[in-house]
Amino acid sequence: MAELAHRQQQTGPIVWVLSKGEDYEGGTVLGVFATKDVARGPFAEAARSIPFDLDGAWQDDDGAVHAHGGCDWVSLEPHSLITTAQLA
Structure with a gap:
């Protein structure tokens, strides 16, 4: 979690x-959430809606599940929120 906090400071x-x-x-975007904790319930609900038995569940190094x-x-x-115009 400290790594993610450090990443937030940089990006x-x-x-x-x-x-x-x-x-x-x-795929389809179901929602955008301010924190991972806020998205926990909607993620679990979406995973339960998969009409097949789960054959895999994992977490990446960046915290993605x-x-x-x-x-x-x-x-x-996780995705960086772009708050200013970017120069190409």
């Missing part, structure tokens, strides 16, 4: 994006 605010979809079919069952997946991933 600005972090938002957590909850999405679901099917392998090789893309994923659930996979059959060809369906749910992910909760």
